Structures are given as C-alpha cells and as structure tokens.
Amino acid sequence: MAKFLVGKVLIGGLVITAFAKAAVSFPELATGEDLPAITGPAIVLAAGEEEKEPEGPVPAEAPPPVVAGLGDKVGMCETPEEVLRNLAKERSLLEEQREAMNLREAELTLAKEKLGIEKAALTELKGSIEDLLARVEAQQTEDLDRLISFYKNMKPAEAAGIMDEMDIEVTIMVLGTMNPRTAAPILAKMTPVRARAVSKIILERGQLPGDQDLTGIRLN
Known part of the structure; x- marks a missing residue:
C-alpha cells in the first residue's frame, strides 16, 4: 500500500512538472485563451483509476402532466342544427310549463269561487237558524208568561x-x-x-x- 501511494505521488509530481514546462513554452495556454469552455464539472481521475458507471437505472425525464377529460371534449361542439333543435325543445318545455301554470291558476280561481259561494250559503243558513231560535225563544217566553199569568189569577x-x-x-x-x-x-x-x-x-x-x-x- 505504501509503494502504491509513493507511485501516485511521483506520477503527480511528473504531471505538475510537465504542465509548468508547457506554460513556459506556450504562454497562451496559461491564460486559457482558445480553450473550449467547460460546461460541466470536470472529474480528475488518479493514475490507475477507471471511470465507474453509475449504479442503478438512470431516471428518465418525467412525462408532461395529462389533463383529465381534455380529450373527451374534442369534437363536442354543437352544430347550428343541434343548437336550433335544443332551443326548440327548451321553448316547447317552457310553453308546457306555462300552460300547466295557467291551468293550475284557473283551478285555484274556481276553487276560490266555490268556497266563496259555500261561505255565503253557510252565512245565510246561520242567519236563518239564529232567526228561528230567536222566534222559538220568544214564543217560549210568551207561552211561559201566559202560563204564569194563569196561575197568578x-x-x-x-x-x-x-x-x-x-x-x-x-x-x-x-x-x-x-x-x-x-x-x-x-x-x-x-x-x-x-x-x-x-x-x-x-x-x-x-x-x-x-x-x-x-x-x-x-x-x-
């Protein structure tokens, strides 16, 4: 293990010496001109190491979200004929409801008139009964007064x-x-x-x- 570490140190020293000589011989390289831009993180491998493959499956990009029911609405636009037909149905339904309401109103009016007639008849009957009771009471009073007069005499x-x-x-x-x-x-x-x-x-x-x-x- 010690020998392996010493080897790595020697190789690293040689690499640094080579970079220093290149910088003296080619000064434009030291300034970084005409070098391709590094777009990602550079990975420096030590001598004797190999690039490892990533463990596990690489996750794929998530698909775009799907809007529920979006495809169901395609092609559902009503044609002018369908619009006119639906309007005719609604107009017919409203007319039926209006006729039903008019019939119901007529029935209620007739029932109200019947109740008024019955109420008037009951009022008249009540008056007749009260008049009859008054006459009967008056007759009884008159008969009683006559009977009392008999016994008084x-x-x-x-x-x-x-x-x-x-x-x-x-x-x-x-x-x-x-x-x-x-x-x-x-x-x-x-x-x-x-x-x-x-x-x-x-x-x-x-x-x-x-x-x-x-x-x-x-x-x-």
Whole structure:
C-alpha cells in the first residue's frame, strides 16, 4: 500500500512538472485563451483509476402532466342544427310549463269561487237558524208568561194542587219565573214532599253542573 501511494505521488509530481514546462513554452495556454469552455464539472481521475458507471437505472425525464377529460371534449361542439333543435325543445318545455301554470291558476280561481259561494250559503243558513231560535225563544217566553199569568189569577190552593201533579220541570220553570210574593202562597199549599223537591232544585240550579247535588230528592 505504501509503494502504491509513493507511485501516485511521483506520477503527480511528473504531471505538475510537465504542465509548468508547457506554460513556459506556450504562454497562451496559461491564460486559457482558445480553450473550449467547460460546461460541466470536470472529474480528475488518479493514475490507475477507471471511470465507474453509475449504479442503478438512470431516471428518465418525467412525462408532461395529462389533463383529465381534455380529450373527451374534442369534437363536442354543437352544430347550428343541434343548437336550433335544443332551443326548440327548451321553448316547447317552457310553453308546457306555462300552460300547466295557467291551468293550475284557473283551478285555484274556481276553487276560490266555490268556497266563496259555500261561505255565503253557510252565512245565510246561520242567519236563518239564529232567526228561528230567536222566534222559538220568544214564543217560549210568551207561552211561559201566559202560563204564569194563569196561575197568578188562580187561588194558591188550586194552583198548588195542579202543580203537585205537573211535570217537575214545568213547575220549576213557572215558580222560578214567578214573582216570589205570588209563588210563596202556592208553594205553601203544595205537599211537603213536592215543596221540598221544588225548593232543592231551585237552589241547586244556580250552581255549576259539577257542584249540583240532586241526590235524595223525592218528587212525590
């Protein structure tokens, strides 16, 4: 190994001596004129060394990027006939939609008119029912006033005898509407059972339905 290193040193010294003599004999070489330009890094090999091949495969240059879908769009331009045909289709579709909207609007207008007619009919029916109820109530009031007038003109004992056998609801209605001064003598002449029932019902009817207590009432 020592001999190999000594050989390399001697060869290097000889090379330097040769370059020095050439520089003296040919000064234009020392200035670097007329020499080709070095475009890459120069590799100086020592004596006895060989140039080595690069290990592994040399990477090739990367291909240019491919734009996805770029080739699919080639030749897709519509012709004038296709453009006119598409416009005609769109115009036809818009016309169909316009007709459908007009039909829907007409249906809504008709339904609104029907609702207005039905509302007017219901309002008229409501008015008729209210008028009928008012007439019935007025007739009942008139009949009740006439019935009360009949019993007022009777003797208390006679009126009490009739009310003992009368429907309890009618008795309560007559005595409840009659002036207390007129009803008191009639109530006094009624049977005790009937008088207690009438008094209890008149007292409880002023209460709410949930608060009324009509248990234990005897009518006869």
